[in-house]
Each structure stands twice: as structure tokens, then as C-alpha cells.
Amino acid sequence: MFIWVMYDIGDTHVRTKISEDCRDFGLERFQKSVFFGEATDGLMQRLAETLKSRMKERDEERKSDSILVFTMCKSCLEKKIVIGKRFNEDDYRKKNCLIIG
Known part of the structure; x- marks a missing residue:
């Protein structure tokens, strides 16, 4: 499946x-605040939890x-x-790679 992440965040650090x-x-x-790629359900859930934690770092901005x-x-x-x-979604597909070494 494909995943989109879009955000509007005022704090530059966050x-x-x-x-x-x-x-x-x-x-x-x-785009500047739009990301796209392929993901599994598990990866999407882990990403969502990571982003939620990131938002909690600056509670005053969350509103x-x-x-x-x-x-x-x-x-x-x-x-x-x-x-x-x-x-072109193919440009954003996960690339298979082989790491040697």
C-alpha cells in the first residue's frame, strides 16, 4: 500500500x-510538508506513534x-x-538493495 504524510507544524524544530x-x-x-512512499500496516502504525511522540514534545503547539x-x-x-x-509513484517505491560488506 502507499502512504501519505501531510503536516502543518508551526515550530521549526518539530x-x-x-x-x-x-x-x-x-x-x-x-512537497515541503508532504511525504509519500510504500508502507505496510505495521510501518504506518510505528510511524504514527513516532510522529505522535514528536508532537507531544511541544504540547503548547498541538492546538x-x-x-x-x-x-x-x-x-x-x-x-x-x-x-x-x-x-510517478514508481519514483517513490521502496528500492530493493543489497548491502555487501
Whole structure:
């Protein structure tokens, strides 16, 4: 399945940490505050818990800040309409790699 993470965070420190967390979980930046990639249910749950913990670091910001994490199946993604910046989900798929050494 595919996963989207979108956020509106006022605190620069928290915003930076959230973008780092998204990358650490294998997501790629699509726009400044939008990440996209492939994920399992387990990975999505772990990411959501990580982001929730990150938000708790700055409780005073939580009232106006938000993070949206949701999944999209392949058939739904195929129905996308792209206006502007090119979007090819293959660019965001997990890359298989072999580490030697």
C-alpha cells in the first residue's frame, strides 16, 4: 500500500524532526510538508506513534498543528489526476538493495 504524510507544524524544530522521521521510515518528500512512499500496516502504525511522540514534545503547539497520515491502495492511486509537477509513484517505491560488506 502507499502512504501519505501531510503536516502543518508551526515550530521549526518539530517540523524538521517530523520530516527526518518520514525519511527515516523510507518516505520521500513530494512537497515541503508532504511525504509519500510504500508502507505496510505495521510501518504506518510505528510511524504514527513516532510522529505522535514528536508532537507531544511541544504540547503548547498541538492546538494549532496537525499531521495527517493515510494510506492509498494502488487502484485508487491509478485514478490520480496530476496538475503541475510530475508525479510517478514508481519514483517513490521502496528500492530493493543489497548491502555487501
